[in-house]
Amino acid sequence: MFDVAVIGGGVIGATILRELTKYRLNVCLLEKEADVAMGQSRANSGIVHAGFDAPVGSLKATFNVLGNAMMEDYARELGVKFKRNGSLVVAFSEEELKTLKELKARGELNGVKKLRIISKEELFEIEPSVSKNAVGALLAPTGGIVCPYKLTVAAVGNAMDNGATLLTEFEVVKINKGENAFTITAKDGKSITAKIMINCAGIYSEEIAKAAGDNSFTVGGRKGEYILLDRECGDFVKHTLFFTPTEKGKGILVSPTVDGNIILGPTAEQVSDKNVETSVDGLKDVQEKAAKMCDKVPFGGTITSFAGTRAYCNIHDFIIEESKTVEGLINCAGIESPGLTSAPAIAKFVVEDLVSKFFEMVDNLDFDGQRKPDDFFNNLSVEEKNNIIKENPAYGKIICRCERITEGEIVRAIKTNPPATNVDAIKRRTRSGMGRCQGGFCQPQVVEIIARELNIPIEQVTKSGKGSYLLRGKTK
DSSP: OEEEEEEOOSHHHHHHHHHHTTBSOOEEEEOSSSSSSOSTTTSOOOEEOOSSSSOTTSHHHHHHHHHHHHHHHHHHHTTOOEEOOOEEEEEOSHHHHHHHHHHHHHHHHHTOOSOEEEEHHHHHHHOTTBOTTOOEEEEETTOEEEOHHHHHHHHHHHHHHTTOEEEOSOOEEEEEEOSSOEEEEETTSOEEEEEEEEEOOGGGHHHHHHHHTOOSOOEEEEEEEEEEEOGGGTTSOSSEEEEOOBTTBSOOEEEEOTTSOEEEEOOOEEESSOOOOOOHHHHHHHHHHHHHHBSSOOGGGEEEEEEEEEEEETTSSOEEEEOSSSTTEEEEEOOOTTHHHHHHHHHHHIIIIIGGGTSOOOBOTTOOOOOOOTTTGGGSOHHHHHHHHHHOGGGGSEEETTTTEEHHHHHHHHHSSSOOOSHHHHHHHHOTTOSTTTTTTTHHHHHHHHHHHHTOOGGGOBSSSTTOBSOOOOOO
16 A cells, blocks of 8 residues: 555656655555656646746745745756746737736735846847837746756656656546545556545546545646747747736747747647647747747747647636545646746645645655756766767767767666656657657667667557557568
């Protein structure tokens, strides 16, 4: 029996799992897909919000500001790139300038530091690509960027290194609450028992809560579509650029990523079927809004587009509490933006304030919070690389030419927690296939390496898990 079962392998579930391993607890993470970071944490803009947008006194505001302050050290411990590039909320009218003043006042009440409104002259000086129709901006120097899926993967991996169990392809379909434990059953009939359960299932969190007997909230989905520009466009903007928010939300942003690309998006389309497909109209909307924000957007540098569905709930704030109707069920639901930013702070609160009610929290004296970066090899000097290649020649063989990823890095991703067992999982950890050709050249070799290292027929290698086979058989 597990002490705690966390359902959902996104950034919230991942950070909570890691926080739990700081104590002498037997914990597991249940994820319906073949890998972690497959939902909201996969298709995410990666923005570490400053905290000026959330309503004063809300959980969003509280955890946003706390999480922002924690993120730099948190990412460094896990070997994940983080950059405090600052954000700009751009105004295009005098009316929007008034809204910026309201945002600044709200941010200051939330505890955001160093906010200031800048003139259009200063705006154009620090961001020359911004449209000349802009009339000013709110500058938030504490805003930042991080890779959402790498943060998730690293947190789960570090938790596993500290004793946590990861069960993938565990799609929860039934939950029975016994006298002292939950019995959680997967679609394939497998089951586990746990004394308490933490619901971090994102867009599926309503379904999980209902399965456990809690009908207190509803969760819907908003599809967001993105366009990603090549790294040759990486100097186009330095800050994260937001439109002045309206009642409909923050709108489309233009931002650098920690890996040197430029990301445009997302749209916000309410959906009922967890649709994650891009559309002509959605991508056209992204282009039109980005062209309003900036002059001469280099759309010719587009290397891919993608979409994801993010959760929102009827409470209009984060739900982070023990269920009022099901003892031992902790809900972390409706975690929309700024959920990524808030994740480290949410995890700390959930474990120290909620889980602690059920257990004597004994420190895990063997806990090691440090994790070697997935991209460690690229950060080495030529001499250091050559020394590693002498020990392991696989690091001397380039597989992905666009991103300069070696065979050694791909093999390491397969063998490091959480193990990468399909092509997309390799992609998220190493960036192999994320460059200009989007895997056109390297994917066949990646497939061969996965088959060899997992000792499975090459036809069984998948793109992203069950059913997503890449090959039917040999033709020669």
